[in-house]
Amino acid sequence: MGIHGSLRKPVEEVHMSFDHRPSSITVTSEPENRLLNITRFLHGRRCDESLQLAMKKVQSTFSPSIIGRIVAFLTPSFLEARHARDQDHPPQLGPTAYLNGIxxxxxxxxxxxxxxxxxxxxxxxxxxxxxxxxxxxLPIVRLLYAGIPAVCVFFVISGYCLSYKALKLVRSRNGQDFSATMSSLIFRRGIRLYLPTTFSTFIIAWLLRMGMYEWFREHGQNKTYFTKYDPPVRLETTSMQLMHWANTVFSGFQLSNWRDPVNYDRHLWTIPLEYRSSLCLFLVLYGTARLRTFYRITTLSIIMYIMYRESQWPHLLFLSGMAIVEWDHHRGAHTTNRKATRPIQHALEATLWNIVSFLGLYLLSLPFTFDRATPGYGYLTSLTPKWWSAPAPFHWHSIGSVIFVLASGHSRLWQRFFTSRIVQYFGNISYSLYIVHGAVTTIGCLWFNMLVRTVTGVEGYWGFFGFFLSYCFATPLNIWCADIFHRAIDIPSVKFAKGFEGKLMGKI
Structure with missing residues (x-):
């Protein structure tokens, strides 16, 4: 990935050069003298040395090599020649690749x-x-646009991925590699989460200063077209804006402030929760590493129950991911020497887990606005524990996300879907899409949304048709920007964290 070099082959070019006499035409094979010779013809005198350097700089700036690199950089990765070769010889996916697809x-x-x-x-x-x-x-159908349930699934997967290798080393009693793995996870986690968001919010701050949010701010407040519109606030001066941005960035590291708003992109409210929950997970991993399996799982269960009683659903979901890893290691889910099962037994197990997965999806479908007459969910929410202090949907979304991730690990049907090429592509750019879609939508898409719905209307089927047309414009634009951000910021951030750790690392 990244900026590709020019694929041009050098070719010999023949150019005409002119001196101060119009009738004098000579041939040269030096492309860099083209602009200089034209200048001599126009002015009738030799250019001085500074003008020569300036001309060469202009020519090098707009050379085909630079333009080719810019075009290659702006080309989505799935359209590159290298990606086309990967389609003929796709990389081997790991046993947990389906999680990337989810x-x-x-x-x-x-x-x-x-x-x-x-x-x-x-x-x-x-x-x-x-x-x-x-x-x-409808339940399950609404999951196509249900954001909070998707965040809950995010957290379970994060807990799974962060603890997978560490628990594998614990079970093999490889203490030295476990310590090295945990040290690396703890050191790099903050960089991994916050370096890309620092870049993105810095870009947003400068876009604010350039007035990119201002031209549509008044239109966005039109309730005829938009039910919600809350762009970031533009402060009076650039220095005030940058100071405000810096305070916003550093507030994400505050471990005691659990409800700190994110001022430059409200969609990034989950990042501080991810970081704090990651630290909680690392503490549990370290604290239980030397325990025998039964006592480690017992301790984990007690801690999870405490988080459950305290309604700390982000911590609970991360630790649930760790618990699923324990189960998968116990049953040998990702090993080649699994015990063979009879076809009938295999079919029954697959059917059972597929049914369980849809139970998880049903729980994830619980909306935030309902009444007692809502079929199914009115009764379900009445079962929410009285001591649960977070909104009731978080309780059932947490349970549903754990059930679905657990069931997906047993379902070949879901794993085939989540390991398909297009789904894996979305998995690769997922963090970048999560980061950039707020700003890209606000600046680059809502004007088209309003334009189309001005023609189609905002009510009924025609209103929905207008929304769908604007969605078909916004989705490719966001994917394209996410692809660029992934190659320009996200991947280099991962490499930087790894390289920075290597520079500072010493022997123990």
Whole structure:
């Protein structure tokens, strides 16, 4: 990935050069003298040395090599020749690649949620208030644009991925490699999460100063077209803006401030939660590493119950990911020497886990706005524990996300879908899409949304058709920008964290 060099082959060119006499025409094979000779013809005198250097600089700046690199950089990675070769010889996927696919789909769902939320109240349940019986609000169907359930799935997968290698080393009693792995995870986690978001919010701060948010700010407040529009605030001076941006960035590291708002991109509210939950997970991994398996799992269960009683759902989901890893290692889910099962038994198990996965999806479908008459969910929410202090949907979304990730690990059906090429691509750019879609949508897409819906109207089927047309414009644009951000910022951030750790690392 990255900026590709020019693929031009050098060719000999023949150019005409002119002196101060129009009738004098000579031939040269030196392209760099072209502009100089034209200048001599126009002015009738030799250019001085400074002008020569300036001309050469202009020519090198706009050379085909530079233009080719810019075009290659702006080309989506899936259109590059290297990617086409990968299609003929796709890389071998690891046993947990389906988790990357789940993450990619979840990120696309988050984008759908935020984009639809500009035009519709997406939190309303199917059948609530004796109306709202339209198809997109049905359980499971609504997961196509349900952002909070997708975030819960994110957290379970993060806990799984962060603890997978560490627990594998614990079970093999490889203490030295375990310590090295945990040290690397702890050191690089903050860089991995915050370096890309630092770049993105810095870009947003400068876009604010350039007035990129101002031209549409008044239109965005038009309630006829938008149900919600809250762009970042433009302060009076650049210095005030940058100081405010710096305070916002550093506030993400505050371990005691659990509800700190993110001022430059409200969609990044999950990043501080991810960081704090990661540190909690690392502490549990370290604290239980030397325990025998039974006592380690028992200790983990007690800690998870404490988090459950305290309604700390982000911590609970990360630790649930660790618990699923323990189960997968125990059953040998990712080994080649698994015990063979009879076809009938295998079919029954597959069917059972597919049913369980849909139970998880049903729980994830619980909306935030419902009433007791809402079919199914009215009764379900009545079962929410009285001591649960977070909103009731977080309780059931947490349970549903754990069930779905657990069931996906047993389901060949889901794994085939999540390891498909397009889904894996979304998994690769998922973090970048999550980071950039807020700014790209606000600056680059909402004007088209308003333009189209001015023609189609905002109500009924034609209003939805206008929304769908604008969505078809916004989605490729966001994917394209995410692809660029992934290659320009995200991948280099990962490499920087690894290289920076290597520079500082010493022997123990």
């Amino acid at each position: 993450r990619g789909v979840a990120c696309l769902v988050v984008f759908n949620c935020h984009y639809a939320n500009y035009n519709y109240d997406i939190a309303i349940a199917w059948g609530s208030g004796g109306e709202n019986y339209n198809f997109p609000r």
